[in-house]
Amino acid sequence: MELSGAQILLQSLADEGVEYIFGYPGGAVLHIYDAIFQQEAVKHILVRHEQGATHAADGYARATGKPGVVLVTSGPGATNAVTGIATAYMDSIPMVVISGQVSSPVIGSDAFQEVDMVGITRPCVKHNFLVKDVTKLAETIKKAFYVATTGRPGPVVVDIPKDMTAPNITVPYKYPKKISLRSYNPVVHVAKEQIKAAVELLLSATKPMIYAGGGVVLGEASAELTDFTRVLGYPITNTLMGLGAYPATDKQFVGMLGMHGTYEANMAMHESDVIIAIGARFDDRVTGKLDEFCPYAKIIHIDIDPASISKTIKKIAIPIVGDVKPVLKQLLECLKENKKQPNKKALDAWWQQIDEWRAVQSLEYDRTSDLIKPQFVIEQLYQVTKGDAYVTSDVGQHQMWAAQYYPFDKPRRWINSGGLGTMGFGLPAAIGVKLAFPEADVACVTGEASIQMCIQELSTALQFKTPVKIINLNNRYMGMVRQWQEFSYQSRYSNSYMDTIPDFVKLVEAYGHVGIRIDKPEEVRPALEQAFAMKDRTVFLDIMTDRTENVYPMIEAGKGHHDMKLRVALGTSMDRELA
Amino acid sequence: MKHIISILIENEAGALSRVAGLFSARGYNIESLTVAVTEDPSLSRMTLVTRGSEDVIAQIIKQLNKLIDVVKLIDLADSPHIERELMMVKIKTTEQTRNDLRSVVDIFRGRILDVTANSYVVEMTGSSEKLDAFTSAINSDSIIEVVRSGATGISRGEQGLHL
Numbered sequence: 083m084e085l086s087g088a089q090i091l092l093q094s095l096a097d098e099g100v101e102y103i104f105g106y107p108g109g110a111v112l113h114i115y116d117a118i119f120q121q122e123a124v125k126h127i128l129v130r131h132e133q134g135a136t137h138a139a140d141g142y143a144r145a146t147g148k149p150g151v152v153l154v155t156s157g158p159g160a161t162n163a164v165t166g167i168a169t170a171y172m173d174s175i176p177m178v179v180i181s182g183q184v185s186s187p188v189i190g191s192d193a194f195q196e197v198d199m200v201g202i203t204r205p206c207v208k209h210n211f212l213v214k215d216v217t218k219l220a221e222t223i224k225k226a227f228y229v230a231t232t233g234r235p236g237p238v239v240v241d242i243p244k245d246m247t248a249p250n251i252t253v254p255y256k257y258p259k260k261i262s263l264r265s266y267n268p269v270v271h272v273a274k275e276q277i278k279a280a281v282e283l284l285l286s287a288t289k290p291m292i293y294a295g296g297g298v299v300l301g302e303a304s305a306e307l308t309d310f311t312r313v314l315g316y317p318i319t320n321t322l323m324g325l326g327a328y329p330a331t332d333k334q335f336v337g338m339l340g341m342h343g344t345y346e347a348n349m350a351m352h353e354s355d356v357i358i359a360i361g362a363r364f365d366d367r368v369t370g371k372l373d374e375f376c377p378y379a380k381i382i383h384i385d386i387d388p389a390s391i392s393k394t395i396k397k398i399a400i401p402i403v404g405d406v407k408p409v410l411k412q413l414l415e416c417l418k419e420n421k422k423q424p425n426k427k428a429l430d431a432w433w434q435q436i437d438e439w440r441a442v443q444s445l446e447y448d449r450t451s452d453l454i455k456p457q458f459v460i461e462q463l464y465q466v467t468k469g470d471a472y473v474t475s476d477v478g479q480h481q482m483w484a485a486q487y488y489p490f491d492k493p494r495r496w497i498n499s500g501g502l503g504t505m506g507f508g509l510p511a512a513i514g515v516k517l518a519f520p521e522a523d524v525a526c527v528t529g530e531a532s533i534q535m536c537i538q539e540l541s542t543a544l545q546f547k548t549p550v551k552i553i554n555l556n557n558r559y560m561g562m563v564r565q566w567q568e569f570s571y572q573s574r575y576s577n578s579y580m581d582t583i584p585d586f587v588k589l590v591e592a593y594g595h596v597g598i599r600i601d602k603p604e605e606v607r608p609a610l611e612q613a614f615a616m617k618d619r620t621v622f623l624d625i626m627t628d629r630t631e632n633v634y635p636m637i638e639a640g641k642g643h644h645d646m647k648l649r650v651a652l653g654t655s656m657d658r659e660l661a
Numbered sequence: 662m663k664h665i666i667s668i669l670i671e672n673e674a675g676a677l678s679r680v681a682g683l684f685s686a687r688g689y690n691i692e693s694l695t696v697a698v699t700e701d702p703s704l705s706r707m708t709l710v711t712r713g714s715e716d717v718i719a720q721i722i723k724q725l726n727k728l729i730d731v732v733k734l735i736d737l738a739d740s741p742h743i744e745r746e747l748m749m750v751k752i753k754t755t756e757q758t759r760n761d762l763r764s765v766v767d768i769f770r771g772r773i774l775d776v777t778a779n780s781y782v783v784e785m786t787g788s789s790e791k792l793d794a795f796t797s798a799i800n801s802d803s804i805i806e807v808v809r810s811g812a813t814g815i816s817r818g819e820q821g822l823h824l
Binding site: 393 | 670671674675682716719724731
């Protein structure tokens with residue numbers, strides 16, 4: 083079978099099992115778009131801006147575990163995609179981005195819409211390719227998927243010059259079933275001694291903590307993590323990226339840790355004597371001040387990426403480089419073989435201590451206010467969706483409230499830009515999720531600042547009938563910036579306020595959707611119910627929340643886990659503080 | 662401490678910039694970097710000299726290994742090895758200094774490649790420290806130009822860096 087490069091690309095994607103490509107046409111990819119027009123296996127989702135394409139593919143990937151696929155043109159199409167590529171890179175999301183390039187003979191001549199895409203994306207991709215020979219195209223696509231989805235996943239860019247896809251040049255097509263790269267071997271075997279040593283250390287603990295992150299979600303290891311945690315009876319905390327990896331409504335779960343983690347999670351980390359980090363990378367938003375991080379703990383660290391080990395926290399007692407799922411299975415087996423049991427007496431005392439920290443109720447807020455509290459909105463969202471929605475978010479205060487007040491019991495339900503912190507992520511990501519799971523409830527929790535960064539995708543949502551529900555926590559501020567300015571800059575609110583916020587109801591109506599403005603707390607629940615009842619409509623709830631609400635608890639920059647700023651200072655009465 | 666990292670990398674366009682980009686993006690320092698194709702034309706060999714604490718060197722090695730194009734690498738400082746660097750120095754000469762300079766070149770086992778009425782070009786190979794010693798042994802005002810290749814190295818014994 084002889085095919086043109088453009089046909090080879092489409093046939094390769096079909097053979098790879100790709101369901102959707104998220105993209106935007108342009109000069110350098112016209113041959114490819116012509117091939118798209120003439121096939122049906124792969125559906126193309128036309129976005130309104132290339133950043134939206136990458137986030138939508140990313141949302142699809144996070145919800146399904148399958149790689150997201152993006153197609154953009156050269157030059158501005160390619161550079162617009164970079165933010166989304168970097169977003170996927172920071173959170174280790176499998177993604178294949180096909181970018182058009184000017185024709186090979188004019189590369190390097192500053193041709194129209196030429197940009198060095200391979201050069202620009204080099205620091206924010208797992209790998210990238212420039213296709214220089216059409217006979218190698220199918221193999222390169224196979225390599226791209228292989229690299230993107232194995233080991234520590236990540237985005238891979240394939241830059242294809244226009245002449246590689248020309249319809250008049252055809253070559254034989256064969257999609258390789260398997261591929262290997264001599265320079266890339268993602269399979270690692272874990273030595274049994276490491277597993278044994280880890281189990282010994284775990285069983286010797288008196289104040290143990292399990293700290294699990296996004297690697298558990300990416301590695302499809304939630305069931306193993308849950309078994310492991312229950313067998314030990316130890317407390318568990320999840321990172322922002324790990325939420326849902328362990329059921330949040332379970333009694334062993336002590337909440338998220340880190341900058342906006344719960345009091346009990348952070349205090350337990352600080353006091354712990356043995357910590358097992360599973361698919362987590364000791365991000366600075368988790369550790370706070372490095373010198374004061376977990377001063378009493380011996381640490382076991384499981385990560386698929388050797389470079390994650392001893393990168394920020396150097397004192398790792400037992401490093402285990404491996405895929406979390408088989409490693410957790412090995413640990414479970416070894417635990418069952420070991421005659422020793424966890425130290426029951428010490429563990430009881432530890433749980434008692436944790437319950438005392440829990441009694442501080444660090445997530446409590448003023449429930450009597452006449453203003454709409456953002457935390458209340460998220461709690462209502464949880465109830466209306468019966469805790470079973472896919473929730474995407476943008477970046478800022480609303481993201482933290484969604485993470486804190488929507489307890490996720492399943493992995494891949496919480497979809498947010500944790501590493502890069504990309505505003506504008508939420509809406510396109512929600513569209514990607516809804517395409518993957520058309521029957522599921524999909525909510526995008528956002529704010530009036532973030533939503534405006536990719537609001538054009540409302541148009542995509544109409545065209546491709548992805549009825550997501552947008553929960554806009556509108557506090558008329560860039561809330562997180564304002565909060566930092568309040569705490570660290572004596573409330574000098576420099577440019578964290580927009581004087582002209584659009585009438586979102588009119589705006590979403592103009593895009594063909596339903597908009598509802600909500601001003602009073604008692605309107606929140608009925609509006610949410612109404613929104614989720616409208617199964618086939620995208621609904622935008624513009625919710626006027628308390629302007630000055632802050633995210634608590636908070637570990638301010640340069641402080642340790644035990645040094646948290648709480649809504650109500652310890653030892654004072656909640657009533658007095660709120661009055 | 663100084664480390665000499667030897668890298669076998671796919672001989673692809675852009676491979677060098679992946680390594681150089683990694684160092685600049687993560688704030689590691691490169692003292693020297695040499696690259697040339699190997700006996701297998703699909704592979705290039707890089708020798709990279711860097712300095713840092715043990716933690717930093719460990720991260721550098723892990724991050725280099727993470728690059729998809731990197732096939733294999735070793736830190737030569739981990740075991741006995743031989744290090745060589747090539748230097749050429751152009752030096753001003755006069756009737757009076759010429760003989761002295763020749764004897765210094767002899768002591769350092771250098772060779773004189775080019776002679777004019779007022780200059781020598783001296784070739785010298787050796788460890789980077791030896792080359793430093795030569796340049797500080799001659800009058801710095803007389804040096805017109807120095808060009809150094811950066812260090813390359815190979816391990817001692819029968820073990821080698823290959824596929």
